[in-house]
Amino acid sequence: MCKDYVYDKDIEQIAKEEQGEALKLQASTSKEVSHQQCSVPGLGEKFPTWETTKPELELLGHNPRRRRITSSFTIGLRGLINLGNTCFMNCIVQALTHTPILRDFFLSDRHRCEMPSPELCLVCEMSSLFRELYSGNPSPHVPYKLLHLVWIHARHLAGYRQQDAHEFLIAALDVLHRHCKGDDVGKAANNPNHCNCIIDQIFTGGLQSDVTCQACHGVSTTIDPCWDISLDLPGSCTSFWPMSPGRESSVNGESHIPGITTLTDCLRRFTRPEHLGSSAKIKCGSCQSYQESTKQLTMNKLPVVACFHFKRFEHSAKQRRKITTYISFPLELDMTPFMASSKESRMNGQLQLPTNSGNNENKYSLFAVVNHQGTLESGHYTSFIRHHKDQWFKCDDAVITKASIKDVLDSEGYLLFYHKQVLEHESEKVKEMNTQAY
Amino acid sequence: MKMEEMSLSGLDNSKLEAIAQEIYADLVEDSCLGFCFEVHRAVKCGYFFLDDTDPDSMKDFEIVDQPGLDIFGQVFNQWKSKECVCPNCSRSIAASRFAPHLEKCLGMGRNSSRIANRRIANSNNMNKSESDQEDNDDINDNDWSYGSEKKGLWYLPFQNPNSPRRSKSLKHKNGKWGWSNGNYNNSTGISYETLGPEELRSLLTTQCGVISEHTKKMCTRSLRCPQHTDEQRRTVRIYFLGPSAVLPEVESSLDNDSFDMTDSQALISRLQWDGSSDLSPSDSGSSKTSENQGWGLGTNSSESRKTKKKKSHLSLVGTASSLGSNKKKKPKPPAPPTPSIYDDIN
Numbered sequence: 155m156c157k158d159y160v161y162d163k164d165i166e167q168i169a170k171e172e173q174g175e176a177l178k179l180q181a182s183t184s185k186e187v188s189h190q191q192c193s194v195p196g197l198g199e200k201f202p203t204w205e206t207t208k209p210e211l212e213l214l215g216h217n218p219r220r221r222r223i224t225s226s227f228t229i230g231l232r233g234l235i236n237l238g239n240t241c242f243m244n245c246i247v248q249a250l251t252h253t254p255i256l257r258d259f260f261l262s263d264r265h266r267c268e269m270p271s272p273e274l275c276l277v278c279e280m281s282s283l284f285r286e287l288y289s290g291n292p293s294p295h296v297p298y299k300l301l302h303l304v305w306i307h308a309r310h311l312a313g314y315r316q317q318d319a320h321e322f323l324i325a326a327l328d329v330l331h332r333h334c335k336g337d338d339v340g341k342a343a344n345n346p347n348h349c350n351c352i353i354d355q356i357f358t359g360g361l362q363s364d365v366t367c368q369a370c371h372g373v374s375t376t377i378d379p380c381w382d383i384s385l386d387l388p389g390s391c392t393s394f395w396p397m398s399p400g401r402e403s404s405v406n407g408e409s410h411i412p413g414i415t416t417l418t419d420c421l422r423r424f425t426r427p428e429h430l431g432s433s434a435k436i437k438c439g440s441c442q443s444y445q446e447s448t449k450q451l452t453m454n455k456l457p458v459v460a461c462f463h464f465k466r467f468e469h470s471a472k473q474r475r476k477i478t479t480y481i482s483f484p485l486e487l488d489m490t491p492f493m494a495s496s497k498e499s500r501m502n503g504q505l506q507l508p509t510n511s512g513n514n515e516n517k518y519s520l521f522a523v524v525n526h527q528g529t530l531e532s533g534h535y536t537s538f539i540r541h542h543k544d545q546w547f548k549c550d551d552a553v554i555t556k557a558s559i560k561d562v563l564d565s566e567g568y569l570l571f572y573h574k575q576v577l578e579h580e581s582e583k584v585k586e587m588n589t590q591a592y
Numbered sequence: 593m594k595m596e597e598m599s600l601s602g603l604d605n606s607k608l609e610a611i612a613q614e615i616y617a618d619l620v621e622d623s624c625l626g627f628c629f630e631v632h633r634a635v636k637c638g639y640f641f642l643d644d645t646d647p648d649s650m651k652d653f654e655i656v657d658q659p660g661l662d663i664f665g666q667v668f669n670q671w672k673s674k675e676c677v678c679p680n681c682s683r684s685i686a687a688s689r690f691a692p693h694l695e696k697c698l699g700m701g702r703n704s705s706r707i708a709n710r711r712i713a714n715s716n717n718m719n720k721s722e723s724d725q726e727d728n729d730d731i732n733d734n735d736w737s738y739g740s741e742k743k744g745l746w747y748l749p750f751q752n753p754n755s756p757r758r759s760k761s762l763k764h765k766n767g768k769w770g771w772s773n774g775n776y777n778n779s780t781g782i783s784y785e786t787l788g789p790e791e792l793r794s795l796l797t798t799q800c801g802v803i804s805e806h807t808k809k810m811c812t813r814s815l816r817c818p819q820h821t822d823e824q825r826r827t828v829r830i831y832f833l834g835p836s837a838v839l840p841e842v843e844s845s846l847d848n849d850s851f852d853m854t855d856s857q858a859l860i861s862r863l864q865w866d867g868s869s870d871l872s873p874s875d876s877g878s879s880k881t882s883e884n885q886g887w888g889l890g891t892n893s894s895e896s897r898k899t900k901k902k903k904s905h906l907s908l909v910g911t912a913s914s915l916g917s918n919k920k921k922k923p924k925p926p927a928p929p930t931p932s933i934y935d936d937i938n
Binding site: 159160161206211214215218219220221222223224226227228229231233235236237238239240290292293296298299301302305312313314547552553554555556 | 654675700701
């Protein structure tokens with residue numbers, strides 16, 4: 155009679171049950187349940203938000219100390235102890251644990267272990283790592299279990315010596331990918347194109363290689379899965395500049411000073427049509443003859459997290475050295491010009507700027523940078539990671555300090571991690587724009 | 593408003609404007625109403641207060657941005673004492689030395705295969721004596737450098753890690769260090785490094801205590817455990833508790849330097865190793881004196897014996913080879929507390 159809204163427990167309980175039933179039906183009919191939906195893959199149940207019960211409310215009333223995570227909180231940041239030349243591993247762990255989509259997956263406990271024994275599962279260990287690093291504990295974590303597991307499962311990395319962070323990243327992703335499917339010996343021929351484990355959903359992109367026969371102009375296309383893009387640098391023994399630098403205005407908002415190479419320059423070089431010489435003639439499928447050809451690499455499918463690797467360590471016949479050339483990289487990156495679909499406009503040498511900047515599909519934000527100081531023989535890895543949208547922190551093993559965006563962008567750069575700004579929900583019917591990463 | 597009956601192109605601007613406004617107003621109203629319902633429900637069900645925070649708690653996690661401190665307000669470089677437990681051998685290792693330890697523990701290091709091969713060779717040649725001496729010397733050197741790197745393995749407070757201290761003949765008989773009989777007993781064992789002297793003492797009165805060379809743990813079987821010999825048990829007790837240590841049910845004051853020694857040789861060896869010497873019967877024998885001189889700095893005169901105690905410890909290598917042993921042994925006389933030798937040196 156007071157005409158106010160009331161909330162009746164029993165009716166709500168009934169409503170909840172009915173909703174659950176409805177979701178179960180829905181889950182069983184849709185084929186691929188993406189990680190972005192509320193339902194847990196395989197369980198068909200909605201994750202409900204926490205509703206307090208009366209005794210809980212009383213208890214909470216008696217304990218008034220409460221905190222809410224704000225952007226000035228340390229929660230989510232934690233140092234990692236160096237176990238003996240393991241700085242390369244620490245940097246990769248910092249980058250992975252601050253990958254927003256991976257963080258969301260593990261912190262909502264989405265991993266269901268498929269391995270015969272969970273103590274040997276690297277994904278379970280990752281899950282535990284996330285819990286440790288987001289615990290708010292100020293004392294640095296000792297990742298000894300991770301090291302042990304990686305050495306067991308990636309034998310080529312085992313051993314007390316300085317190692318390459320990029321190599322570690324690829325090996326770790328490989329083991330994680332295998333363990334997601336419960337394959338601990340790498341026997342199964344996993345086709346990454348058809349795998350939908352979390353690693354493949356996030357990191358796997360499709361690199362398209364087009365070989366054009368010079369005689370008949372027939373094109374042979376292959377698409378290979380890739381987890382990263384390795385870029386040659388100026389000053390390496392591979393020739394770098396087929397085109398003059400400074401010709402293009404800054405495509406991606408990079409500070410374009412003549413003489414400074416940018417990430418975009420490297421990507422342009424990576425995706426340029428390359429004339430394979432007369433010593434590398436390929437048999438053309440359509441005209442059935444050996445002809446000279448041109449080859450071009452472009453991105454067919456963009457991964458959610460794109461990792462760029464600057465090939466700074468040169469192991470050529472003449473010399474082994476580190477290329478320390480500074481490469482300028484942007485905070486925001488648009489990958490549209492490097493897509494397979496943009497090839498046509500590039501054929502005539504023009505690099506098409508995306509006219510409608512409203513199209514956010516291929517836009518990326520930088521969230522982690524791994525740097526190497528020192529020489530090829532001996533050096534130290536540190537990383538910068540992005541936290542709470544606009545704050546950057548430098549991670550030097552056990553010590554985390556605040557850093558400015560300028561510090562990050564001025565650093566040399568060895569591995570760059572970019573995250574898609576807008577995630578897409580893939581269904582058979584339509585592509586919807588879903589969540590914002592930042 | 594019935595949209596399906598009109599085409600938008602037929603309407604003039606003001607009508608379009610009105611439609612747009614209405615749609616906009618609907619959207620704003622819906623979102624506001626949604627928010628109001630949330631708050632209303634929170635108040636009605638009594639959990640609205642949960643959103644409040646208290647300032648003290650909020651301060652605990654504030655990011656610190658000062659030179660010389662990390663974001664938690666901690667000073668750099670204070671994490672040397674962090675430790676972890678090795679998943680392979682279950683021993684406690686300093687975190688910053690974990691990687692090199694794990695490499696050897698898993699048998700992957702440069703030296704590990706050499707050590708392993710020698711171990712196999714040694715256990716196969718258990719019953720030979722002198723011919724193995726050179727090999728054992730090499731192994732000693734190998735593992736002592738190995739040990740000094742690791743420091744956690746062989747480092748005990750009253751031991752000098754740089755001196756070979758175990759009896760070679762013990763090694764001959766029982767494998768590498770005299771602790772193991774070749775049967776690896778991983779499941780039942782105690783990590784002796786973490787035990788204090790009192791704990792060790794009490795433990796050794798009830799358990800076998802022989803240290804397995806493979807797992808570096810003490811055997812937890814009974815005092816009469818068939819896997820180890822009494823000699824081994826005696827050696828462990830001397831090792832941990834000093835020369836006065838005896839096996840609980842066995843009364844023994846014999847030096848267990850070598851199994852092959854006769855009694856007279858045993859007597860001589862005991863005299864020889866005795867640095868402090870006031871208690872040893874060596875005073876009475878001139879023949880002993882000559883033997884003692886072979887000791888180097890050790891015991892040339894009775895007056896200087898005590899002062900030479902410390903030096904003798906380090907100069908024992910290579911002497912007394914006639915007894916088939918060149919390892920430092922703890923002297924046997926019951927009265928003086930000989931672990932003090934080691935304490936002083938360290």
